[in-house]
Amino acid sequence: MQHGATAPATPPATERKDNRALKFILSQEMILLVLSAIAIAVLSTQNERFLTMRNLSREIVLAFEVALIALPMTFIIITGGIDLSVGSIFGMTAIIMGFLWQDSGLPLELAMLLGLGVGFIAGMINAFFIVIIGVPPLITTLATLALYRGIALGISEARSARGFPEWFQDIGRGGIPVNLTIGDQTLAAIPWQLVIIVIAVVIFGVVLSRTTFGRSLYAIGNNEVAARFAGIRTGFAKFVIYTTSGVMASIAAIVFVSRVTTTRSDMGSGIELDAIAAVVLGGTSIFGGSGSILGTILGLILIQVLKNGLLLAGVRGDGTIIMIGVVLIIAVLVNNFIQSKLGSR
Amino acid sequence: MTATAKVSTPAAAPKRRFRITVSQELILVLAILVISLSVSVLQPRFLEQRNITDILNNSSYIAVAALGMALIIISGNIDISVGQQIAVLASLGGLLSIGGADNLLAAVGIAPGGPLTGLLTYTLPILAGVAIGLVNGFIVAYLRVPAIVVTLGMMSILKGGLIFITGGDVIYNMPNWFKFAQQRIEGVVPIPVLIMIVLTIVMALWMRYSAGGRAIYAVGGNKEAARLSGISERAVIMRVFVINGVLIGIASLMFATQYNSIQTTTLNGLELLIITSAVVGGVSILGGTGTVIGATLGAILVHVLPPAMVFANISAYWVQAVQGGLILLTVLADIVRRRRQSFAGRI
Numbered sequence: 241m242q243h244g245a246t247a248p249a250t251p252p253a254t255e256r257k258d259n260r261a262l263k264f265i266l267s268q269e270m271i272l273l274v275l276s277a278i279a280i281a282v283l284s285t286q287n288e289r290f291l292t293m294r295n296l297s298r299e300i301v302l303a304f305e306v307a308l309i310a311l312p313m314t315f316i317i318i319t320g321g322i323d324l325s326v327g328s329i330f331g332m333t334a335i336i337m338g339f340l341w342q343d344s345g346l347p348l349e350l351a352m353l354l355g356l357g358v359g360f361i362a363g364m365i366n367a368f369f370i371v372i373i374g375v376p377p378l379i380t381t382l383a384t385l386a387l388y389r390g391i392a393l394g395i396s397e398a399r400s401a402r403g404f405p406e407w408f409q410d411i412g413r414g415g416i417p418v419n420l421t422i423g424d425q426t427l428a429a430i431p432w433q434l435v436i437i438v439i440a441v442v443i444f445g446v447v448l449s450r451t452t453f454g455r456s457l458y459a460i461g462n463n464e465v466a467a468r469f470a471g472i473r474t475g476f477a478k479f480v481i482y483t484t485s486g487v488m489a490s491i492a493a494i495v496f497v498s499r500v501t502t503t504r505s506d507m508g509s510g511i512e513l514d515a516i517a518a519v520v521l522g523g524t525s526i527f528g529g530s531g532s533i534l535g536t537i538l539g540l541i542l543i544q545v546l547k548n549g550l551l552l553a554g555v556r557g558d559g560t561i562i563m564i565g566v567v568l569i570i571a572v573l574v575n576n577f578i579q580s581k582l583g584s585r
Numbered sequence: 586m587t588a589t590a591k592v593s594t595p596a597a598a599p600k601r602r603f604r605i606t607v608s609q610e611l612i613l614v615l616a617i618l619v620i621s622l623s624v625s626v627l628q629p630r631f632l633e634q635r636n637i638t639d640i641l642n643n644s645s646y647i648a649v650a651a652l653g654m655a656l657i658i659i660s661g662n663i664d665i666s667v668g669q670q671i672a673v674l675a676s677l678g679g680l681l682s683i684g685g686a687d688n689l690l691a692a693v694g695i696a697p698g699g700p701l702t703g704l705l706t707y708t709l710p711i712l713a714g715v716a717i718g719l720v721n722g723f724i725v726a727y728l729r730v731p732a733i734v735v736t737l738g739m740m741s742i743l744k745g746g747l748i749f750i751t752g753g754d755v756i757y758n759m760p761n762w763f764k765f766a767q768q769r770i771e772g773v774v775p776i777p778v779l780i781m782i783v784l785t786i787v788m789a790l791w792m793r794y795s796a797g798g799r800a801i802y803a804v805g806g807n808k809e810a811a812r813l814s815g816i817s818e819r820a821v822i823m824r825v826f827v828i829n830g831v832l833i834g835i836a837s838l839m840f841a842t843q844y845n846s847i848q849t850t851t852l853n854g855l856e857l858l859i860i861t862s863a864v865v866g867g868v869s870i871l872g873g874t875g876t877v878i879g880a881t882l883g884a885i886l887v888h889v890l891p892p893a894m895v896f897a898n899i900s901a902y903w904v905q906a907v908q909g910g911l912i913l914l915t916v917l918a919d920i921v922r923r924r925r926q927s928f929a930g931r932i
Contacts, residue, residue, distance in 0.1 A: 322733075375916050378663075379870050382860060383912035390906025397902050509854075517737060526731045558748035565741030572730050580729075
């Protein structure tokens, strides 16, 4: 410790601990939690319908598709990639499933299964170009965004499939009957969407934070070459996440079709941007290497709370869209600012 | 073999880049020619002057926007708010022409009508484009937020703002002097095509021969090297977003004046078409390479396809699928060519 008198090489232990505590308090997740809490508090005083179980369960149903797509998107963005084609896979799944059932006369169960197959193959095609050929993810999925949407358009020729049976509609519209009563509010059923999303969040969260595979995604995002030299099968990991992304988009599409009981070729367009906005808002760096499922979920909640709350408070839909754009930029700005201040300490 | 390749690499590097860019543009020209000629075998009317000017006319505003996109992508950034920018600026131009400009003039006490009305109508959308570019550029360059996030947010803000102002209504009843895009020189060459050609040449010369243009390649190719050679990355990023704002402003006016009405809501996916044009034109999404001539040719190629398919009796519903396949194909060709060329240098 020759230089210790003038400039300590390592900060004292207490200061380091403080720093870590500060880092936790000022993490993107905490910021989002506080922001969401403030938004909920303010909005619930504005409108008494906001904090009702009925309203909340409806909002979960509405946010479901974006949420399901945002989970694998978190994985992909953590590796430094992106998947712009999910909205098109969504539309293509809806169209192919609908027409396999309506025009080709397949049983709906089989059509649903083949719909999942569509997402699987579409995701594999993305993965093939990204991993095997080495085309940047942004370009690959930009091209397949046009390609898959084009296939949906070409097959449907602006026609739609409708008249789905009762049991199928129940997936998107029904739930587990509970007749839960708290105070003067009654909830007839827990929507299936909530069940699916809870299972999915747990799986994705555990895989990302508790498995070797999940941790390897961070390594890939930080330095792919180093990760490969460290023995991580980077190609395999990327193949898995892009394929998963396709399958999740298909699941979201099937549930969506059963809720709205029709199929259109433009379904899901722009949903990729909603998902990316939630992921980035949740603190996942667009350059890769950091992020969490918790952050993504909080990002989703904040966006949905804003959408719903502002609508109930009488703000028009366009005002809400502006708000989301502003919140997205500010949240990333604040996070950048805090990280750079902490980093320079 | 390997030894000679290694030794010759540094000297050959600039020449090689030149060859890559030239061949990408050559491929585009060939692709456009092959598609046009093979369709004209089926339908000779495809090569009629009217059809050709129509195709060029339709691609012109996308081409002008693609010039700006090329600059942004070459600098290593992206702007996905351009589609909404065009929607907003076109509506602004339309609203100014149907009385907005006169109201503004009246507000400052100048008699409405006269040359000032036209001047305001044409310059305000371009200035607004510059303002949007300044905001995007400032947040990217000085606040260090990635361009894709900034422009994603900007896209959302503009989208909401547009519905807020216009209520999603169609703007119509624009005066005749406003619709310059419908005029033709000598009754043949549409004004937008002329604008496209002139701007492409100007931008190509600027990118190739000016220090400002070369700096964009330097920053996109290797930030650290650019910094060490005294180039300010911030200045370059501000510059590309501002120039993009000017070009988007011009493209918006070309878009706003080509028909007799302006739809304020149906412009979804325009950014995709613009990015596609630049990428098909050989602008590498990784930054550092590509040319603006390629971007213009890319825009034309993208617009040759739909009429070609219609003439060849393929359902128009498949146009987008073919465009998507086209991007994959050009990117594949580009990667294969690069691998082959860098093979000797790398091993």
